[in-house]
Structure formats: C-alpha cells, structure tokens
Amino acid sequence: MKIRTITTGISLQSPQDTEKIRQAAEFNQQVKEIFTQQGYEVQTTRIATNSWEEYLQGLSNIEILNQIQNLEQICLNLNLSFFNIGYASKLSTIALIPEINQQTSVIYCSSKIGDFVDGINLENALASAKAIKRISQESENGYGNFRFCAWANCQPGIPFFPTSYHQGDTGFAIGLECCDLVTAAFSQAGNIQTAEQKLHKLLEQELNKIAAIAEIISDKFAIAYHGIDTSLSPSLDKNNSIAFAYEKLMNGKFGQPGTLAISGMLTRALKSVSVKICGYSGLMLPVCEDIGLAARANEQTYNITNLLLYSAVCGCGLDTVPIPGDISIEKIAAILIDMATLAIKLDKPLSARLFPIPNKKAGEMTAFNSPYLVDCQIFQVD
Structure with missing residues (x-):
C-alpha cells in the first residue's frame, strides 16, 4: 500500500501570504520523511487553500490572473507540483478558469455546481461546461482538464485533487493508493461476502497503522489531522488495477452484471474502517488512471x-x-447536471473531470503524454 498524497490545507487572507505557503510546504516534507522512515512510499505532497474567491475578491480579472501567476511562481520556487486554489462558485470566476489553466502548470481548481442545501446551480453547470470545452481546445490533447473538475456536495478537506479545498485553521489529511489490498483480499475469496470480510480485516490492520503515525505527527507539530480518505485511488500497475480486482469475483468483465454489487460492497468496506475518515472515502473509478478500466473501456464493457x-x-x-x-457545451452541461442530481439526491460528494479530446471522435484513442494517465478509447455520448 502506498500513500498517494499528504495534503495540507491552509486558509489564505492574501496571495502575498507566502510564509504560510512555505510553512505548509516544509510541514509536508517533514511528514513525508516521517512516513518514509516508517517504510511507506509517499507519492505526492500537496497544498490546498480556501476558495480563491475569498482572497482575491475585489480584484479585476487581470489582477486576479497576475496574482495567481505569482502563486504559481511561489510554488515553483518551493518545488511544489500540486497547489489547489479551491473552487469558484460565481459565473464570473468560473469563466476565468480556462485562462488560469492556460497560464499555469501546477495550479489546480474546481467549480461548485450545487449542494444538498441549495440544490443544483444550473447556470454554474453551464459555465463549467463552457470552461471544460474551452480548456480542451486550448491545451495539448485536452490534457488541461486534468487540473479542473466540477463538483456538487463536496466538503472541505478532501485530499484528492482537483476537488480539494480548505476551510479554517491549518490541517492535513491523507489519501491512499490501496488497490493492492483489494487485489489481495479478492484473490483469497471465493464470493463477495468473504471478499468483504477479508478486505475489512486488511484495511483495519493497515489503516490503523497509518492513522497512529498521523496522530503522533499532529501532536508533534500542533497541526490538526483530519483523517484518511479511504477511497481506492487507482494504480497504473496492471497487477493492482481495480477493474481486474473486480474480475476475481465476477464471472465476466468489469462493467458486466455483478459490477454494481461489488461497487456497493467496496464502499461499505471502505466506510466501515475504525479510523477517522474524510473526503470521498468511497470507490474511485478514473478511467484514464487505471490500466484495467482503460482496457475494459476499449472493449466497451461499460x-x-x-x-x-x-x-x-x-x-x-x-x-x-x-x-x-x-x-x-449543452451535452457536457447535461452530464454535469446528472452527476449533481445524484450527489444531491443521495447527499454524497461527487465530481466530474471530463476530457473532451480535440479533433477526435468516439472510438478513437486518446494520446496523452502524461505519467499520470493511460490512453484509452473515447466514450460515446449519445
């Protein structure tokens, strides 16, 4: 099992608050070293802020872009590769996101299109769809959308990007890559009930070890620990693909009958662990971040x-x-609204990170030049 991310959240009052960013970067490095000394591989460390609408309010569009470019330079000077400026919730700021995306390389952000209290914001959904479309047209192979998503009903403290944002005092959370535990549990089980029992036991053993270390770190540095996002973030290692793990319990391939039942079982197991959990703490199925999911997309099993x-x-x-x-743009917006409808109806956090691929149609292959993504066939949208 690997630690996918250590994400520290900070609240900025001003983009000139470079000391707070530097302190967060130093803290992340110290936490990474502690976990490394305990035998864990830490893939990334990240920083997320409160919504940039708060600390850049009252500025013109040009001033906002200049300030965000300054933030980008601060990050580069500190060797930060993942910095999230939180979400936009206004039409004017959502409209700025494609320019932010084009003028930066390590800045991530998101848009809010609804929550359980206020319902779906249809105007924000359409504005987000416009942003997704424009980003795809202004970045190589549409890759710019890797750093942007639209979400509904997501709370602060999610350690995974691009949804991540922060509120309140400085704190940190942990995101894992534990598909190897799922593979191990499912390989030893002959049915879904046994698989759930074995997975729960493995998660209890391994996550409690990480939580214990995190609590010690919190006490040592007097920085709040918000928990583990137990979500099964993907692996580009074919031996630990979540799709191939499913198939150890199925009489078929991912996407065929039985997939929904296993998905529900996995979520029960992930939410039942006796550690402090945060974020999604559910099952991630990112098509272009998992070799097995990409392979089954190519076969059109889902x-x-x-x-x-x-x-x-x-x-x-x-x-x-x-x-x-x-x-x-209207079809993209419809997909976002479908996602938001589920999030609000079920009162759960959901997001959408979509990749329109310029000059390519359904059935053709993507051509990402990225260490984070695997290529697959483009989905049909009817």
Whole structure:
C-alpha cells in the first residue's frame, strides 16, 4: 500500500501570504520523511487553500490572473507540483478558469455546481461546461482538464485533487493508493461476502497503522489531522488495477452484471474502517488512471451511464473520462447536471473531470503524454 498524497490545507487572507505557503510546504516534507522512515512510499505532497474567491475578491480579472501567476511562481520556487486554489462558485470566476489553466502548470481548481442545501446551480453547470470545452481546445490533447473538475456536495478537506479545498485553521489529511489490498483480499475469496470480510480485516490492520503515525505527527507539530480518505485511488500497475480486482469475483468483465454489487460492497468496506475518515472515502473509478478500466473501456464493457450508476452506490463521480472533442457545451452541461442530481439526491460528494479530446471522435484513442494517465478509447455520448 502506498500513500498517494499528504495534503495540507491552509486558509489564505492574501496571495502575498507566502510564509504560510512555505510553512505548509516544509510541514509536508517533514511528514513525508516521517512516513518514509516508517517504510511507506509517499507519492505526492500537496497544498490546498480556501476558495480563491475569498482572497482575491475585489480584484479585476487581470489582477486576479497576475496574482495567481505569482502563486504559481511561489510554488515553483518551493518545488511544489500540486497547489489547489479551491473552487469558484460565481459565473464570473468560473469563466476565468480556462485562462488560469492556460497560464499555469501546477495550479489546480474546481467549480461548485450545487449542494444538498441549495440544490443544483444550473447556470454554474453551464459555465463549467463552457470552461471544460474551452480548456480542451486550448491545451495539448485536452490534457488541461486534468487540473479542473466540477463538483456538487463536496466538503472541505478532501485530499484528492482537483476537488480539494480548505476551510479554517491549518490541517492535513491523507489519501491512499490501496488497490493492492483489494487485489489481495479478492484473490483469497471465493464470493463477495468473504471478499468483504477479508478486505475489512486488511484495511483495519493497515489503516490503523497509518492513522497512529498521523496522530503522533499532529501532536508533534500542533497541526490538526483530519483523517484518511479511504477511497481506492487507482494504480497504473496492471497487477493492482481495480477493474481486474473486480474480475476475481465476477464471472465476466468489469462493467458486466455483478459490477454494481461489488461497487456497493467496496464502499461499505471502505466506510466501515475504525479510523477517522474524510473526503470521498468511497470507490474511485478514473478511467484514464487505471490500466484495467482503460482496457475494459476499449472493449466497451461499460459506458458513462454505467459509471454514474456505480456512483450511486460508491464512487467520486466521473473521473478522467474521455469524450468526443466536438461534443456540445449543452451535452457536457447535461452530464454535469446528472452527476449533481445524484450527489444531491443521495447527499454524497461527487465530481466530474471530463476530457473532451480535440479533433477526435468516439472510438478513437486518446494520446496523452502524461505519467499520470493511460490512453484509452473515447466514450460515446449519445
């Protein structure tokens, strides 16, 4: 099991608050070293802030872009590769996101299109769809959307990007990559009930070790520990693909009958661990971040509707899903609204990170040049 991310959240009053960013970067490095000394591989450390609408309010668009470029330079000077400026919730700020994306390389952000209290914001959904479409057209192979998503009903403290944002005093959370535990549990089980029992036992053993270390770190540095996002973030290692793990329990392939039941079981197991949990703490099915999911997408054993269905019992929504480059803004907005409807109806956090692929149609292959993504066929959107 690997630690995918140590994410420290800070609240900025001003983009000039470089000392707070530096302190967070130093803290992340110290935490990484502690976990490394305990035998864990830490893949990334990250920083997330409160919504940039708060600390950049009252500025013109040009001033906002200048300030965010300054933040980018601060990050680069500190060797930070993952910095999230939180979410936009206004039409004017959502409209700025494509320019922010184009002028930065380590800045991540998101848009809020609804929550359980206020329902779906249809205007924000349409504005977010416009941003997704424009980012795809202004970045190589549509890759810019890796750093942007739209979400509904997501709370602060999610350690995974691009949804991550922060509120309140400085604190940290941990995101894991533990598909190897799922593979191990499912390999030893002959049915779904036994698999759930074995997975729960493995999660209890391994996550309590990490939680104990995190609590010690919290006490030592007097920084709040918000918990572990137990979500099964993906692996590019084919031996630990979440899709291939499913198939150890199925008489078929991921996407075929039985997939929904396993998805629900996985979420029960992930939420039942006796550690402090945060964020999604559910099943992630990011198509272009898992070799098995990409392989089954190529075989068309599942589609976008299936992914939304699985999100009803698990999941973080639609993640790294490639769609045709000529898709209309209205269709993108409809997908976002479907996602938000599920999130609000079920009162759960869901997000959508969609990749319109310029000049390519359904059935053609993506051509990402990224260490974080695997190529697969573009989904049909009817």
